[in-house]
Ligand code: FES
């Protein structure tokens with residue numbers, strides 16, 4: 346174990362095949378993605394009495410928030426003949442019922458069938474209670490709505506283990522969406538995930554953006570748990586901090602997510618859900634106190650600046666990996682990449698590299 350708590354770096358990066366092979370992408374859909382929870386939307390973007398359709402990993406999802414109850418996630422697929430009940434949209438829409446556009450089956454926001462057209466004329470016995478929407482497991486954590494796409498996911502608190510330990514109750518402080526950002530990246534999701542875990546490149550590739558936020562490399566503090574890792578950097582001028590924290594925290598977590606946490610309570614969640622072996626989506630949600638809303642646009646543009654610097658690099662790296670690169674040696678400041686790759690290898694059943702170790 347190194348002095349800063351990082352696992353000793355004596356391992357290699359994952360081989361390039363994992364970054365370009367359709368077979369690897371297929372196995373990730375079948376094995377890796379179902380093992381974890383996936384952030385969908387901030388809770389503040391799905392008020393009670395509203396619904397929203399979106400896609401995750403090619404799954405059509407329907408998010409709803411019944412009045413007086415918790416939010417729900419269903420397959421956006423009418424049980425009658427499979428048509429989507431709602432069209433994907435950027436924002437949730439206020440509604441009391443979901444009416445299928447094909448034959449008019451009508452659902453409550455709780456996913457129960459309320460009415461079907463010409464109900465007495467089905468071929469066999471018909472009972473509404475036999476035809477609810479298919480529900481997926483969902484949870485609210487860190488002011489976000491999460492979904493599990495497999496039947497037996499890792500508990501969400503284990504997936505976010507180090508965040509839970511470092512932030513404690515601060516993680517559950519109610520936050521609202523201040524601003525968001527979404528782009529498509531022409532790279533495998535692992536190139537984007539690796540890059541956001543890469544503490545070796547920041548001083549070189551982001552000299553006037555992220556590096557100014559994170560400060561000198563000699564002050565970097567690393568921490569590793571079973572699933573999540575952390576880079577903490579001191580904040581010289583923390584501003585109006587209510588928590589007393591004086592560090593800027595950058596967490597990396599499976600399956601492909603990152604959390605940035607500022608001393609003023611702001612929190613950005615970055616996710617890279619895959620689209621196909623050579624493309625992924627970049628999603629950023631900036632969350633904070635409602636009083637911070639006036640600065641949301643300014644802050645998301647700051648994030649967008651260094652993420653654009655990264656876009657150029659990750660898309661170039663994808664071309665390098667696709668041309669048959671054998672990756673070079675890993676640096677001490679790339680230990681967070683190796684940590685997540687070891688986790689990936691363990692879940693995917695690969696022999697390289699070895700399983701991650703927990704340390705605090
Ligand atoms: S497919 Fe929805 S009512 Fe027929």
Ligand SMILES: [Fe+2]
Nearest residue numbers: 540550551655
């Ligand atoms: Fe970067």
